[in-house]
Amino acid sequence: MAGTDARTHLGARSIDLRVPDTLLENLQLIADGVVAVAGFAVAAIRIRRGDDLELVIDTGMPEEIGTRIPAKAMLDELLLADDWGRLQFVPHERSDHLTGGWVVPDVEVSDDPDAWHPLDMLVAPLYDAQGELRGTLAIDEPIDGRRPDAERRRVLERFAGLASRAVLSAVERESFLEQVAMADTVKEIVRTTSAQLSLDGLLDESRRTLLDGFSAQQVWIKTVTAEGRSGAEFLPEELRDSLPEAIVEFAEQAAHFCWHQQEVMTVGETYAVPGPMSRQHFDHVVELLRGMGMASLVFVPLGAGPECLGSIVLMRSDPTRPWSDVETSALLDIGHDLGRAALNARTFEHEHELVTELQALDTYKSQLIATVSHELKSPLTTVWGHLEMLESETLPIAPEARLSLDAISRASRRMSRVIEDLLLLRKVGETAKPLAPTPVDLVELVHDALAMTALSAQAKQLRIDLDLPSEPVHARGEADELDKVVLNVVSNAVKYTPDGRGIRVVLAPGERDDQVVLAVHDEGIGISEADQEQLFSEFFRSTNPEAVAQPGTGLGLAIVQRIVHRHGGEVAVRSALGAGSSFTITLPAHRGALSS
Missing domain, CATH: 3.30.565.10 (Histidine kinase-like ATPase, C-terminal domain)
Structure with a gap:
């Protein structure tokens, strides 16, 4: 046999399987049931992973488990199929498998027109409620060596319906569990960062949860100030001296673009160019990233309201480990939560700076009042002394001079009241001076x-x-x-x-x-x-x-x-x-x- 979809695609690649054990057990039971009831020797189940279909169960060639084929290649094949209800049959003579990239096995083929050909494909595509291909159930090698007749098709149709629902339920259950896990990660992010009142503390707490929750190897978190300048940042030590300026600029542009679009941006084996960038510029950045070992990344914008406050870049070392829709959706929520937390932290730090400035200003004002009052009291004491001397003299004082002395006395009393009030204002304004009631x-x-x-x-x-x-x-x-x-x-x-x-x-x-x-x-x-x-x-x-x-x-x-x-x-x-x-x-x- 060439492969359990009746063919093996040239683009198939081996990966590390990351399907939960309970899901694998359920899928294995379904595949074994297909083999036992339908009269076929081989059943294979693939699950959609990003743009690929990943082989997770194969009763005929288990060594192929973990390989992938492009989902588009399968959809192209299904366009050539005979519609058998839930089952789709593509006879070998209808498929251009040479130009399509399929490996043609060297096997002996019967001349009987009803004989099963090794390159025939019988598959049940599994679609979700939105009509998106989520997986496939493929059947191969009939025990009697013949293509199924009408009666046998009816049996296969009924069983394919049951099997398809079971496989799709298992896949959706995996997606639900992933959503629950991501929701827990989001809640953990909110819990660990909500009490942080500094941006540095916020970044330190959130990076650990992000790495664990998303199975990433590196995380880069960058914030911007209210004036648009670079703010607090967490960057791994090993990247601090080697990060090209082009990547820094790209991260800033990607963050603003993604926040405006309310989406995240992934960079892996396939990627789309963000709106404000040229293909040449973006390809250059991607090559730089891959050259640094950052083959699989996701850019997440941080923001609150209309304002973009920075970005998160999560990195995986395995280029074939895609970022799922559930993960990217959870990361966008985290971008909102961390954005609000970052805004609160930034506001708190700004308020703390203002309080510090006001305290310094208040101390300066108190010292100024004390100094000015002291400097005013000294000459005023001299004025009072001379007034008393003049008023005590037995020599006659001219009426004009008496008017001047009275004016000086009134002004001096007023100045004394001002000084006393200033000193009292300073005294009652000293927060450090405790009340003694x-x-x-x-x-x-x-x-x-x-x-x-x-x-x-x-x-x-x-x-x-x-x-x-x-x-x-x-x-x-x-x-x-x-x-x-x-x-x-x-x-x-x-x-x-x-x-x-x-x-x-x-x-x-x-x-x-x-x-x-x-x-x-x-x-x-x-x-x-x-x-x-x-x-x-x-x-x-x-x-x-x-x-x-x-x-x-x-x-x-x-x-x-x-x-x-x-x-x-x-x-x-x-x-x-x-x-x-x-x-x-x-x-x-x-x-x-x-x-x-």
């Missing part, structure tokens, strides 16, 4: 703030209404800082409320038992919605001319917000132009100190 009586702080602003309130004939508990109300915090908070909001109410109007101060329990609330309502000039958005920003001054006319540093409310947030509280404002303002400050209560 104690019980702080807010009732006492309100009375102190009213006493400090009493002269201004009396001068403007303001009405002050108090709604305070008769017992102490203790907040949890630092007394000096909370004193600044209460004084700032009360003094602002006094400052921005016109003559003859009122201010109301309320101190009460919060919505929760662990809170206290201080509210200061005034009948002042109010704050526009636009100004409210920036009200707590450093150095912000209102755009309202009436507010600008009042002296201030623009730091008071920024200090209030920082202190309140530092204490774990909240500050809110409700206001409208000409309708007054309400500032509400919520602070943590000292546990057990707030009465209901």
Whole structure:
């Protein structure tokens, strides 16, 4: 016999069989059943592997198992066949096996027109639901040496139907198991990489799973930055110094092309040229790859949304080991999963860089404030000293000079307030400085703030209404800082409320038992919605001319917000132009100190 498909093709090549043992056992039982029932000595089963049909079972020439023939050669032969239902019969006299590349065996042939010829072919092609050829069941060497008659064809037809369904079921089961295995690989990729917050860690974790899950010998993973430059990369040590620039450029072009097409690209014994490349360029790259021992490769794009973030290149040393549809589909899913993980890692690293820069900037700002404040305090102390000397002199001072001294005194006091506010802003903004909380009586702080602003309130004939508990109300915090908070909001109410109007101060329990609330309502000039958005920003001054006319540093409310947030509280404002303002400050209560 020349071969179990009645012929052996010149292009057949030997490979290592990689069919699961359970599948081989089932197929062997089917082939043995064909031989026993159908009256033929030989049955052969081939399974589709990429563009080839691989021989997996042969009851006549088991030494041929593992060889392949092109699927196209089989399909061309079937075009010449007589249709026997599930069986297709190609008589030897109809096939041009010499020009078609078939080996013609040297055997003795009978002159009987009904005799079976060694080059006759009887085969059941196995198609899936989409009409794609998935395998073949071939029968050869009838026991009686004759071509089957009509009655025997009916028997063969029934048996071929059963055998075909069984073979196709076994093949599809193998495909399903492969899909399950690939799904497990995809899940493992997601599991091992989802916790990675750095690109280097992501590449290290994913490469090991890719090599094991896809039986590959090498993997090259490359990412690109948001600006399109080369990013994190994993490249085997042995390839690091020998990878030609043409391959690097090819990988980048292939990644973008594949991501746009939402497909992977395989390079093996047959390959298609990607859209943006010329055949000459692509052939050159393929030759370079093969020269480096990378005979069977798959290019997988990494991406998220419309953005291509890099590529995976998996390499197999065996050029005849194709990348199956199940594998390429799973790899495309992995490209999406790793792309999202890479984007998250890239975003995290960018945010980490920004946080580091902001921390450095904050440290610089704190140091700058401390330095500037120190440098301002020294000359200001000298100014204060000379003012005191001049004011204590018994010599008469001219009225013009007195006006100048008063102006210098006012400016010096204002400068002192600015320096004090800057130093306080720096102090409450130091995250490294821990809070040392104690019980702080807010009732006492309100009375102190009213006493400090009493002269201004009396001068403007303001009405002050108090709604305070008769017992102490203790907040949890630092007394000096909370004193600044209460004084700032009360003094602002006094400052921005016109003559003859009122201010109301309320101190009460919060919505929760662990809170206290201080509210200061005034009948002042109010704050526009636009100004409210920036009200707590450093150095912000209102755009309202009436507010600008009042002296201030623009730091008071920024200090209030920082202190309140530092204490774990909240500050809110409700206001409208000409309708007054309400500032509400919520602070943590000292546990057990707030009465209901």
